Structures are given as structure tokens and as C-alpha cells.
Amino acid sequence: MDSQELRFVASRIRRRDLQAVFEAGAGHVGGEMSVIDILTCLYFNELSVDPAAPLDPERDRLVLSKGHTALALYVVLAERGFLPRDEISTFLKHRSRLNGHPNRVYLPGVETNTGPLGHGLPVAVGMAKAAKLDDRSWRTFVIVGDGEMQEGSNWEAIMAAAQFRLDNLTLIIDHNRLQQGARLSETNDLAPFRPKLEAFGWHVEDIDGHDHSQICHAVSTATGTPGKPKCVVANTNKGHGISFMSDNVAWHHKVPDESQYRQAMAELMETGE
């Protein structure tokens, strides 16, 4: 799929996500808008996954460690055929498979249950290690939030991934510079990530996390260093694509009112067509 097609798909996913947040009256719309381009490029261009065989041992693994943006993953999985598109309308409803954080027991295509931050990367290290033990070619990708990198468990996993020489592991940091309550720079400012990850022995790519060609290139096997795990620092905007949400800390999990919803939808329509 070329960048133009990916842009259309990502726009459609953004609109469906926004609609579901509006209808459910809840969600984490800011972080969903920042991660959707990354998820779109992975699921439509890179990952070897098959909705007809979601547990195929040879599949690539994707872990959404920033599990609060589950809705973005659900919409992407629906677009890829892992669940019916119209099931998105059940998001957060009583007994829905689509609760606020992804659950592998409920939903094929989800690899591990996330929600508490700092869990996805250690699990992804285990996945990548399993593939190495068996000399298999499937790859593991994990998406974390930049604020989530404040969790110490991630740095435990970063050490281990380098020690285990997991060049089949790609960590993507959704670097939107905002966490729930404030900017990273006002909290625990981990940026810049590159020197820190490099110091731990990782190969690092710094990209525009909304540029589909840059994302696709960075997550592909075209980049990397043999024997080193790869980190893609995806520079993104929280609330990307919606002017009044973009880079605005207020929109971590705020829900738009009717007029905001219409404006946001109109802006997404404009950029996606």
C-alpha cells in the first residue's frame, strides 16, 4: 500500500475512532490520534498477520503497550478483518469485547492484555527471545507512549533486549510530548530518547510519526543493526489531525461536545479526502 492509500486508511480510522469516542462518551482520543498513523503503517504495510489464523505461530507480534488507546487498535483490527467493522459501535458497552484496554482473551489479534503502563515491552522482549530460541523469522513490535517510558520496568526490558541481542524486536515510542496531566518536559523529561537508547546498546531511528513513508521505512528490515534491538522514536502530536486537540494536554481523555465533534470530523474529512 502506498503512502497516499495509507493516508486515506489512516484518515478513515481516525474518523471511526473519533465517532466511537463521541458515541461512547469516553476514550483517550488524544493518544489515539497520535498513534493511528503508526498502527496503520504496521497493520497495512509491515505486519505478517492473518485474521483467519490469528494464532499462527509464525505471525508477527504487535503489542500496544499504551493500552489506553485500545480503541485505535480495535478500529485498525476491524479494518484488517479481525472483527466486524460494526462491532466498533459496542465500544465500552455492557459485555462488549471492546473494553477500555485490549484483552487477548476476548479479541483475536490482541497479543497480551495491557493497561497498566510499562508492561508491553517486557512481554515483547520475551516474544522476541522465543523467536530467537527457535531461530524463527517472525518479528515483534511494541508501541509505548513517551510518558510511559517513565516506568522503570521498561528500562529493565531495554537492558535485557540489548543483552539478548534482539534485532528482531522493534520498540516504537509514540513521542507526543504529553502525558495525562502535563507535558513530559514539566514532569520527568526523558527527551531526547535517542542518546539514552543508544547508550543502552540499541539502534535508534528518529522519524516524523505522522509521515507514512518515514514510518514504513523505519519499521521495515531496511533499517537496523544486526545484533541490536531497534527503537523508532516517532515524533507525533497528541490529537493529531484535529486543530483544537493537537498538542493540547487537555485532550488526553476529554470527550468532544457536539459542535467540537462536528468541527473535528470536518477537519479529518478535509485532510483525508
Place this chain on the structure above:
Amino acid sequence: MNAPFETARLHDCRDAFVGMLEELAAANRDIVAVCNDSVGSSKLTGFRDRFPDRLINVGIAEQNMVGVGAGLANGGKVPFVCAAAPFLTGRALEQIKADVAYSQTNVKLVGISSGMAYGELGATHHSIEDFAWIRALPNVPVIAPADRLETAAAVAWAAVHDGGCFLRLSRVGVPDLFTEGHVFELGKANLLRDGGDVTLIANGVLTHRTLIAAARLAARGVSARVLNMASVRPIDADAIRAAASETGAILTCEEHTIFGGLGSAVAEVVVDSCPVPMTRLGVPGVFAHTGSANQLLDDFGMSPEAIADSAVALLGRKV
């Protein structure tokens, strides 16, 4: 120390654990061991020498250790995640909850040197809350074997069980209570001694002491039943109900705080369906003082004599 331990007959259950693990790993290349720098204290040096690629040492990083275990399971491996019980269950409790229990992954959690095995090192190194923590979680059976034979049997069971579990092992020497070839059954108590006046329920290193207590009680004219309850969750409710109706009183004995452990689990069954007087022996809700595991058990009223005395006192409360 009051218990008549004969050192020559006592076994460290870690040896049985690694012996069985190596045997199983030789036959199943998917079995791996994950540890937190605890190769020696988990007695995994033999495993490492035989299967160097399959000993995954994440360093001193317990949260990552459990997460890595869950990822290995996702990739088709059968990980035995081994660490000192207080750090495995305490430091990594949220990983056990989210990555193992909630995600329903095939991770075998092995808590080494549980209870007060690290007696003199102090309460940071005691694991007397782990029954409560782990049995509160769905999908992770909680198992505390009583001797080397039950340990080996539980490890063999865990390797073929489709799902996670928590094996709570000690390093405190215990004699053989079972016979060679013992088969572990999840959720089944073992009747080690029959009796009609009172039932003593224990697991782990306390089963041995409880059996001695039952012999002392016999000398005092009291017929005590002894149930080994390695499986704390699921628990053998039928055996508990039978004990309540047939003996009319139940005493539990555990190397754990009395809040939320074996005694609590037994009491939940008793209060729900067969109310009888109970006594719960264990650590009485305090951080233990300095002492060896055996000294501390004695201090907390779990010498065989004290157990017998508590049972006699309990008889006085029978209706």
C-alpha cells in the same frame, strides 16, 4: 527447636524441583527457565550447564522477568520463572496479575525459599503474604508442596498444565512424606492420617510438623486427622466439608500470615457450608523477628507440641 528433626533424613525441595525440571526439559525443548540473577539460589546451575540457551537470566529485574515469561509463553515456550518468592510475588505482582493471570498465559511461577526460609535475613526476605496475593487472582493455581516427592510431582503437573500456576517452594529441610511415583492432583487434599476428633490441615514445611503433632495427640488420647493441602487455590472443599462433619473441628497451620492464607481459604469453605470451630495457626499479622525459619515457626506456636496444645484447646470449643 522442639521438632525432632533428623538432619540426615531432611531434603531441600529445590533439589527435587530442578531434578524434575531438568528431566522434563530433556524431553521437551520448549521448556525454559527464566531467572533474576538467581541461578545459584534457584539451584539452576545444572540446568544452565545442560541447556545453556534455555536459561534466560534477565538480571536483577523481577518485573521484566515475569513479563519476559509471558512473552516466551506467547511464543510457544513453557517458561518456569524462578526467583526468591518475596521478590517474585511482591515486586512483580502487577505483572503476575496482568501478564499471567489476566492474559491467561502459560507461565509457571516458581517462588523459591518461600515463607520464612530466609529467616535471619529479616522480613523483607520473608514471603508470608504470597498465598493471599496470588490466590486473589483468577487463573493462577497456588501450590505449596510438603516434601521433595510432592515437589517433583507438582513440577511434572505444572509442565503439562495448560495455563499459569504458582509453585511455592521452600529450602527448609523436610523428610519424605509421600512415596516415590507420587502423582499431584490439583485441588485434591491428601489424607496423611485419619482421625475422628479434630482435623489438622497444613501444607509446605508445616505438614511434617503437623504429622508429628498428630502423633503427640494420639499419645494424649486425641484422634487427629491430617490433611495435606498443597493446593490452596483451587482448594479441596469436599475434603474440608468432610473433615468438618466427621471431626467437628479444624485447625490450620501455615508458614504465612493468618490473614488471607491457607487458614482463611479453609475458613471460607467452613463458614459457607459447614460451620465448626476453627483455629488458624500462622504468623499472627506481624513482621517476624530475627531467627531461623524453624525457630520462628516454633516462636509463632507451630512447634509440634504447640500445635498439639492448640488442637486440645480447640476440642474444648466443639459443640
